[in-house]
Each structure stands twice: as C-alpha cells, then as structure tokens.
Amino acid sequence: EIVLTQSPATLSLSPGERATLSCRASQGVDIYLAWYQLKPGQAPRLLIYDASKRASDTPARFSGSGSGTDFTLTISRLEPEDFASYYCQQRARWPENTFGQGTKLEIK
Amino acid sequence: EVQLVQSGAEVKKPGESLKISCKGSGYDFSNYWIAWVRQMPGKGLEWVGIIYPGDSDTRYSPSFQGQVTLSADKSINTAYLHWNTLKASDTGIYYCAREAAVASKWFGPWGQGTLVTVSS
Numbered sequence: 001e002i003v004l005t006q007s008p009a010t011l012s013l014s015p016g017e018r019a020t021l022s023c024r025a026s027q028g029v030d031i032y033l034a035w036y037q038l039k040p041g042q043a044p045r046l047l048i049y050d051a052s053k054r055a056s057d058t059p060a061r062f063s064g065s066g067s068g069t070d071f072t073l074t075i076s077r078l079e080p081e082d083f084a085s086y087y088c089q090q091r092a093r094w095p096e097n098t099f100g101q102g103t104k105l106e107i108k
Numbered sequence: 109e110v111q112l113v114q115s116g117a118e119v120k121k122p123g124e125s126l127k128i129s130c131k132g133s134g135y136d137f138s139n140y141w142i143a144w145v146r147q148m149p150g151k152g153l154e155w156v157g158i159i160y161p162g163d164s165d166t167r168y169s170p171s172f173q174g175q176v177t178l179s180a181d182k183s184i185n186t187a188y189l190h191w192n193t194l195k196a197s198d199t200g201i202y203y204c205a206r207e208a209a210v211a212s213k214w215f216g217p218w219g220q221g222t223l224v225t226v227s228s
Binding site: 046050085095097 | 143215218221
C-alpha cells in the first residue's frame, strides 16, 4: 500500500499569509494526487487533482505542484474561509486509493 | 445541479445491522463511480471502497473487505453501504462522493455525510 505522509500536522498562520502544505508518498505516484479541504460539519471538497489542476470552483489562490513522491499545496494569501483541514489522496494504482493523515490549518 | 444526499444519522448497538444510503441527482447515475469514505471521531479520512452503479463493479479497501458491503440500485439513483454486524469501532461519519468527471477517477462532489454511532 502506498502511504502518504503530510506535514506539518498543524500549521498556524494569519489571514493574508502564504500557506505551504506538504504531502510525501512512500512510492512514486506520478501526478495521480489530489487535495481535499474538509471543514467541520461540511462535505469534503475537491480542490486540486492530477497534482496541479484546479477543480472548477477552486479559487486561483490555491495551487498544487509536484510529481513522483513530493507534492505541495500552496495557498498564496489566506482568506478566513481557508482555515480548515487538508488531505492529500493518491490513486496511482487504481482502484487502490489512500489518503494522507491531514494537515490542520488554524488561525494564529 | 449535481447533488448527493445521504440518509440521516443512525444510533445502533453492537451486533446490529445497518444500511445507509446516498442518492444522486442531476446527472446520469449509472456512469460515475461512487466512493465511500470514513472519518472516525477526531481522525482523518479513510477509503472504504468504490462502486460503479452501471454494472455494480465494486472494489474494497483491504481494511474494509469483508466488513461492509457496497451496493447500488441504478433504477432509483441510490448507492448503499451495509453492515451485517456492527462494532463500536464502526462509529464515524461516512461520506459518499461521485467521480468528478467520467473516467477521471477523482471524487467530488461529496454528500453531507452520515453519522453512525455504535454503542451499547
């Protein structure tokens, strides 16, 4: 099974700052990686797929990069609504899918 | 508008059975994979499995194989997650999600989640 390790577990930043979240795969997953946003009491939301493609309703301040084993989700300028948990997910060996353990982005 | 509407919260005892549902609307239900994902209290997301309603092709995460059953009734645009024998460790929020685009194998939109509580 491909294991995804996200870092940091918790990231404390202020609105307007830049956020950088990391996801590392135990084996290469090419570009088959997505990022999801999860807020308490809400449905998860697909933000980024194929490592760098924004989903249709994802704001431009969100960007994804990486390939192989190292991936990054960047939020250029944090808005209040961006404080949430973020999960990466791989599907390199479909139908096997795994999630990372998540990064909680909290207000400093 | 594409929507996935899940059944309501459930409180069950260990050993009981349960089936929760996920009804899709606004699209051709048969042609998109449906995924099920668990979030245990205070924990992250875990992949349960996927089902293709068009032919009921089903794949399970190894952790859930033999523990749950996925099914779908395309005549009423509804997918199901079923337990024969619940355990306390099945407690959590269960989400369904639709494949984002035909053959994309990424998932969104998601249902609102069904909270399952198993307690004696």
